[in-house]
Each structure stands twice: as C-alpha cells, then as structure tokens.
Amino acid sequence: MGEPGTLKKLLEEPYLAGVMLSYKCTIACRHCLFACKPGNPNAVMSVADAVTFIEAFSRLGRIVHLSGGEPFMFYDVLLSATKESSKRGFPPHMVQTNCSWCKSDEIVEERFRALSDLGMLGMYFSADRYHQEFVPLRVSAVPSG
Numbered sequence: 001m002g003e004p005g006t007l008k009k010l011l012e013e014p015y016l017a018g019v020m021l022s023y024k025c026t027i028a029c030r031h032c033l034f035a036c037k038p039g040n041p042n043a044v045m046s047v048a049d050a051v052t053f054i055e056a057f058s059r060l061g062r063i064v065h066l067s068g069g070e071p072f073m074f075y076d077v078l079l080s081a082t083k084e085s086s087k088r089g090f091p092p093h094m095v096q097t098n099c100s101w102c103k104s105d106e107i108v109e110e111r112f113r114a115l116s117d118l119g120m121l122g123m124y125f126s127a128d129r130y131h132q133e134f135v136p137l138r139v140s141a142v143p144s145g
C-alpha cells in the first residue's frame, strides 16, 4: 500500500476530508467527537453515496479517508466503496481504523491485501491513551526477509 507522494502531499496540503461510513463503533472512546459507540444504530452509508463523496472530495484536491465509527464493521461496504471509487479513478487515500478487529496476523494481512488490491492507497491507525482503554496493544513478530 501507499502511493509515492501521498505523504508529501499531506504535509504540503493538509486538507483532509473524512467520509464517515457509520456512527456505529466497536468501542466508545471518552474523547469521541461524534459519540460513536457499539450501541448506535446499525446504519451505514450506501456504497453509491460513499463513492459520490469520495469522488467529490478528491476532485477538490482533498486527501480522502474513510472512517466512522469503525469502518471495518461494514467490511463489505468498505470493499465495494473502495472498488467502485478506484474504478472511477478516485481511490481513497486511507481507511481509518481503531484496529479492534485485528485479532490475528492472517486476518489483518487478508483484509489489508484485499483493500490494497482494490485500490486503497493507505491505512490510518487510531492509537492513543483513549483508544487503548479498549484495544490492547500487541506486538507481532514480523518475519524477516
């Protein structure tokens, strides 16, 4: 994942646009700006609307990230929105996640690879004292070579 120049652009033109797929989240951080939590309605943006917003923000020159809530709760929508916006020539720059679903290296690799293959350019991990009240930090052994 990752497009050369994306980080450079982000630093030079820090104009982010977030497309919130849902207000539902796997956790309930004390600092959450949008009061996302597990008990929120199981409502998610349609793929068509997500693609429309991704394209519109991209045309404005924004760095577009998909977020929530926790977007990986709606993995099918995340995949389809990535695929369709990439087909139109506007792949999302990042998807933001709290990593609560990262239960094994196999699942992580499978999902990141699937998104990358559909055009997702990068990942955006939420990690701080508030998120880690819910999501344990885990260090995996990374194979060499």
Ligand code: SF4
Binding pocket: 025, 026, 027, 028, 029, 031, 032, 033, 034, 035, 036, 037, 068, 069, 070, 098, 126, 131
């Ligand atoms: S992970 Fe993000 S969206 Fe979910 S509760 Fe925490 S700050 Fe809000």
